[in-house]
Amino acid sequence: MSEPSVQFLDVPTLLEKSQPRGSGVRFWQLAGMFLFIVLLSTYITSRGAAAARALSLASGMIMLLLVGAMGVISFTIFRRTQEEHLRLEAIEELIRLRRWTEAGILLQQMLSQPTRTSHARVGGLIFLASVLARYNRFDDAIAVQEYLLEHFQLDGGTAHGLRLARAMAMLREDHLFDADRAISDLRRDVARAGRVMNEAAAEETNEVQETEAPQTLSSGLALVEIYRDVKTGHPTEAIATFEKTLSSLREQLGHRVADAYMLIAKAHDLLHQTDQAQSYYESATRLAPAIELHRRYPETAGLAEKYQPAQAPGEAA
């Protein structure tokens, strides 16, 4: 009989198996046990001097064993939690270094068993969504992102990052209606956060703050909108968003601003503005390898045949 094949990074299995186990013993159980011991020892002591002496000896031994056992248990729990934390850090490093296969293997190992803490599980699932997106398994990535957004109270920044990644995955999977709705929600959330920040700043400085566009506040949102416009054949709108948000795109995205340059090269290409397309294509490939950018945005793959990438020095090529 053949064993059922286990899919690599199977989302439903990993979601189920990674649930942390509840603590076996509760505080009230320990307190009850203590009360029972006290009552029992009082009863035995009342039975005579010999019984009291035997009890004294036995209780001394038991106490020593208990103290020793508690020490060992605490140390084991601490070490396992630390190991899990270190494993999560290792996964993060592998993802940053774009070593996706190794990151995937570590995630498979980590999430195939109950995690020690809920925090580690959330971290692991966030990384799992990134790895799945890298392998073009966007529906699986969306499933993980939705699970996280539905089941956990995440901090604002993390939730925003997840919603952005989900919108990007929806665009890649051509779920354009869902993506559009997700982008509208993101815009509303960012605008609301911007208003709160402005009010707080106005209270401190007693000056009315100018309201910034949501895309300026969140460059991730600007990038998703640019991608949507390029994908749906609205290059003029994409270029307008890019020009309006370039300084914040550079500030917030770092080298990932190459993504925006590549999409704008595509937008200019759609408008048959070949000089601008060439210029932006060169900028994009100066910051990131063309092959990686074309993998992220398959719509731009055709540009490789039409335009010249930036020439890297011999050692970098």
Place this chain on the structure above:
Amino acid sequence: MISAQLAISKARRDLTLGAIVRWAMIAAAVAALMMQPLIDGAGVIGVSILFGVGALWMVLSFRSMRGSRVAADSSTFIAAGQFELAERSIAEALDSFSIFRSVKLLSLHHLAALRHAQNRWQDSALLCQAVLMQKPRTTSGLDRSSRLLLADSLLELGDLRGVHENLVRLYNQRLTLREALNLLVVQQDYLARISAWEPMLWQVNTKVQMAELLPTLQSARTQALMALAAKNTGRLDWFDWLRKRVELLIDVQHLCADRPMLSELWKQ
């Protein structure tokens, strides 16, 4: 605003107090075990003392964990530029009692990081030195983070000898990726200040790839410093490549205001 000196003396006092309480509880537990037959034949008093010590330890551990969580919140506030909130969190963590050394040292380290973010280099260096004097465990990573912060603060203060001493100690340790990236930033800045242009370009490919993982300002600054090294060593292909990358990443005037030596890259 919490004064660095005051924070250091408060942390030292709390570390001593924490150690006394910790050892007193351990002594009480050992005494309860050893002296049990002398105090009470049935062992009820011994068990009660042990249970009391255990309960007290749990309560104090819980309070310490809460202090640690409050201090940890401050790093999120620092990253978001909300320095007022970070200051409040750190003050709360410093004021709370903890039986664990690591919680107090972590609070001091967070204060050092806050002062670093506020460009108060002197205070940041003082606080980092105070953390390192307490010899935090190497496994916690606190010593490496504090040393990196110290090296960067000393660099800003122009104490190049101090930077060198701290960098040398970091070279002997196994670093995480985040630490290695921060080390690269400080190292390239230090080498540029002592005009060690050739070493700046050793393993240039790896350094460029690492710089790509940094936040915008640090990434642009590191690559600009490498462009300067390439210019000074006659490697014009690298000079041109890195300089154009920097132009795509950041406003050059902003960068030159931060490090005036870089204006040489854009001289006609």
